Amino acid sequence: MHYQILFVVFLVFATMAPLQALAILFATSLFIQNLGDAATCSDCFVHSRAAYYPNSDEQGSDTGRCGFGTFGATINDGDVSAVSDLYRDGLGCGACYQVRCTNSNYCSDKGVTVVITDHGGGHQTDFILSRRAFGRMAQTTDAAASLFALGVVDIEYRRISCSYPNKNITIKIDENSNYPNYLAFVIWYQQGKKDITAVQLCETQNFVCKLLDRSYGAVWTTTSPPSGPLSLRMLFSDEDGEETWVVPLNNIPGNWKPGETYDSGVQVNV
CATH class of the missing domain: 2.40.40.10 (RlpA-like domain)
Structure with missing residues (x-):
């Protein structure tokens, strides 16, 4: 659409005086900029x-x-x-x-x-x-x-943006989890306005990572989870395609229990 507007303006330029053409060019550039701003306005209602x-x-x-x-x-x-x-x-x-x-x-x-x-x-x-x-x-x-x-x-x-003062991202182990064969959890207190689009669960000993499934809603699950203390990696993504991996400071303990919550030690505002 922007190219079509520029083409029409170019045709008009051929029949106009230089000062008039310059004024039209300036107005057109502002119009196109406003079109772009409207199309990408993430704060609009x-x-x-x-x-x-x-x-x-x-x-x-x-x-x-x-x-x-x-x-x-x-x-x-x-x-x-x-x-x-x-x-x-x-x-x-x-x-x-x-x-x-x-x-x-x-x-x-x-x-x-x-x-x-x-x-x-x-x-x-x-x-x-x-x-x-x-x-x-x-x-x-x-x-x-x-x-x-x-x-x-x-x-x-x-x-x-979500805001949870004095709260870190927290991992809540779902009550339907079955140690050590099935692990499900949800993520609480996520600040900012990005989505968590992927979660990896990693062994802390050799750092072999496993990509988890989104079972439903905000519930992330895996069968046969790795043993020992577990490190998470969370991928935060926005509507513009920008992505950021976040790794909590604290691990999920190796003897995790259904119903327990674990403080990740980190918070985000991305």
């Missing part, structure tokens, strides 16, 4: 709709499709959400979004920051918020009651 969990308490669900368990109901003080397309086969689990409704009579300019912990959709919505998060989009308590009465509202959203 997207319009959609949002509902809320009708039968939930204030917080989220502890059976969410991301596999976070009770952590998925309470993380971010319960300001969590299920999503439809943004779930991305589990890749979107743990991502953070600023969500604000657009009715100026009820809605605040700031909206609410939510963490994705579940998959779901309906009524042409991208987000199904916890009751707590849905109400926090409102200006006042009375306005929140009006939002709940509406049930489904127009919103705009954008992805933002």
Whole structure:
């Protein structure tokens, strides 16, 4: 498209005075730059709709499709959400979004920051918020009651960096793990706005690494895991294709146990 615009401008140049041609060239360059900025704007808001969990308490669900368990109901003080397309086969689990409704009579300019912990959709919505998060989009308590009465509202959203002050990335061993034959875990407290697109599990003795499978949601699994203390390698990727490998300082102990959590010793903001 940009080349087509330049070609048309070139044809116009042939019939114009030099100063006029220079002015048109400058305006065209600004127009093309704005087109590029609009196409790559990662901070722009997207319009959609949002509902809320009708039968939930204030917080989220502890059976969410991301596999976070009770952590998925309470993380971010319960300001969590299920999503439809943004779930991305589990890749979107743990991502953070600023969500604000657009009715100026009820809605605040700031909206609410939510963490994705579940998959779901309906009524042409991208987000199904916890009751707590849905109400926090409102200006006042009375306005929140009006939002709940509406049930489904127009919103705009954008992805933002997650922030967990004083927290390192934490590995939670899934309760369905079976030492030493089957290992499954989820990754908690991931800061930034990149996705974890691959995870390797490495022996610390000879550093032989094994690529893990994403079982569902944010659950990474492997059969016949390596023995002894285990080192992780996590690949962080963004929408522009930039990739960064992160290696935690702390290892998963060789005698890991289902249900246990292990502090990685590192945090990211990539």
